[in-house]
Amino acid sequence: xxxxxxRTYCETEFAPLKHVLLCPAKYLKIEExxxxxQKHYQHEPLNTEKAARQHKEFVRILESQGIKTHLLEPSxxxxxxxxxxxxxxxxxxxxxxxxMEMDIRFGEEAxxxxxxxxxxxxxxDLKGAGIEGGDVLIHGRTVYVGxxxxxSSESVPLLQNYLPGYEIVPVPIKKEYLHxxxxxxxxxxxxxxxxxxxxxxxxxxxxxxRFNMIEVNEEDQFRLGVNVLSIxxxxxxxxxxxxxxxxxxxxxxxxxxEADLSEIIKSGGAFRCCTLPLLRG
Numbered sequence: 180x181x182x183x184x185x186r187t188y189c190e191t192e193f194a195p196l197k198h199v200l201l202c203p204a205k206y207l208k209i210e211e212x213x214x215x216x217q218k219h220y221q222h223e224p225l226n227t228e229k230a231a232r233q234h235k236e237f238v239r240i241l242e243s244q245g246i247k248t249h250l251l252e253p254s255x256x257x258x259x260x261x262x263x264x265x266x267x268x269x270x271x272x273x274x275x276x277x278x279m280e281m282d283i284r285f286g287e288e289a290x291x292x293x294x295x296x297x298x299x300x301x302x303x304d305l306k307g308a309g310i311e312g313g314d315v316l317i318h319g320r321t322v323y324v325g326x327x328x329x330x331s332s333e334s335v336p337l338l339q340n341y342l343p344g345y346e347i348v349p350v351p352i353k354k355e356y357l358h359x360x361x362x363x364x365x366x367x368x369x370x371x372x373x374x375x376x377x378x379x380x381x382x383x384x385x386x387x388x389r390f391n392m393i394e395v396n397e398e399d400q401f402r403l404g405v406n407v408l409s410i411x412x413x414x415x416x417x418x419x420x421x422x423x424x425x426x427x428x429x430x431x432x433x434x435x436x437e438a439d440l441s442e443i444i445k446s447g448g449a450f451r452c453c454t455l456p457l458l459r460g
Contacts, residue, residue, distance in 0.1 A: 187300060187457050189269040192316055192365045194459040195411030200294070201238060201454055202251040204230040204261040207446055230442040234261065237416075237438050237453065244410055244436075249457070251294055257287050262448040263455040264360070265329075266291045267302075268312035270322060270342060274302040274457070280309040281329060300457075303341055308333035313358030313452060318365050318389075320344060325359025326351040350386070352377050360451050364405045365390065366415065370431065372405045372424070393431070399424045402441075408450035410436075411459070416450050 207230045238248050253260055266277050266287045274295060276288050288304075295302045314325035322342065326332050326349050339347045353376075356362050362377035363386065371390040375383055376397075386392070395404040399421040407424075408416040412434075417425055419437040429435060440449055 186272070187269055187274050188272050189317060189456050189459045190271060190319055191368075191459065192318070193367055193409040193411065196241075196244075196246050196409075196454075196456055196459055198247045198249065198458040199241065199454050199456050200249045200251065200263050200267075200291075201234070202260045202263050203253050204234040204443055205253040206255045206258055207231075207261050207443065208258045209446055225445055226442055230261075230446075233438075233440050233442055234453070237440060237450070240416065240436060240438055241410070241454075244414070246410060249294075249298075251290060254290065257284070257290075259284060259446065259448075260287055260290075261443060261446075262313070262452040263291075264448075264452050265311040265313045265358070267455050268315045268317075269456055269458075270315075270317055270345070273341065274300060275312075275338075275341070276302055276304045277311045278305045278307070278309055278334075279311055279329075284311075305334075305337065305341075308337045310334035310338070311358065312455065313360045313448075316359060316363070316365055321346045321348060323348050323350050323359065323363075323365075325363075327356070327358060328354055329358065350382055351379065352382075353379075357447060358452075361403055361406055361448075362400075364407060364451065366393075366407070366409050366428075366433070367413070372407065374400045374405050393424070393427050395421075395424050403444055403447075403449040403452075406449035406451045408454055418444070418449065 241248050268275050309331045311329040314330035316323040322345050335347050335349050356377045362374040364372040373392045374395045404421040404424040414434045416436045416438050425435045
């Protein structure tokens with residue numbers, strides 16, 4: 180792929196998705212328990228073949244919507260490589276390489292750098308503070324950064340240095356939740372999904388002042404109901420089983436494209452986690 184094939188640009192979480200980077204679930208397994216979903220399944224071996232089939236179908240669905248999919252080559256060294264969102268993120272015209280400090284993910288950045296280099300795509304290699312893409316959500320000139328077990332508060336001034344024209348808003352989440360996008364997800368100019376128990380009331384109040392919140396209940400949250408993927412035009416890819424959340428969204432005029440990612444979800448991530456948008460617009 181050459182640079183002329185696509186430009187990199189993202190300014191929202193919900194503009195039409197044009198190009199996206201994924202990684203097949205070939206070597207997916209639970210090695211370290213990272214959230215309550217994984218904890219539940221830690222003694223139940225993942226069906227890797229089933230996860231790979233589900234991911235392949237997910238890619239097919241994206242392509243059926245006119246989205247260009249790009250795939251990283253999976254490595255047996257990285258059991259969570261399917262979650263490409265965490266190793267990088269695109270803000271404006273810049274692709275950032277995340278600074279991953281957890282042993283289980285450390286090293287995945289090099290594979291993303293290699294792919295971007297081969298694609299003649301420019302990128303910023305973040306160093307100096309832990310930050311993962313699952314904690315980064317974009318809303319125009321505002322970037323929300325989850326302060327979590329994987330992303331430190333020091334990442335806020337680090338990111339601000341690279342994005343002087345943006346407002347960087349830290350959003351602390353409770354430590355039992357992995358990433359911000361597992362508990363808060365912006366799906367339109369003024370609407371967002373939220374799992375309230377994951378945030379303190381002050382944070383809920385601040386976010387609620389900017390967005391109309393669609394609350395995800397505990398049952399759907401166990402299946403990562405917040406972590407849908409917006410592909411534009413009020414279309415969301417979501418799990419069929421999350422009926423309470425899906426019904427709320429349908430009443431608000433969203434089209435729900437159902438996809439079964441149940442085996443991958445056992446490893447603690449869902450649709451947004453599995454996608455690194457390169458171009459929206």
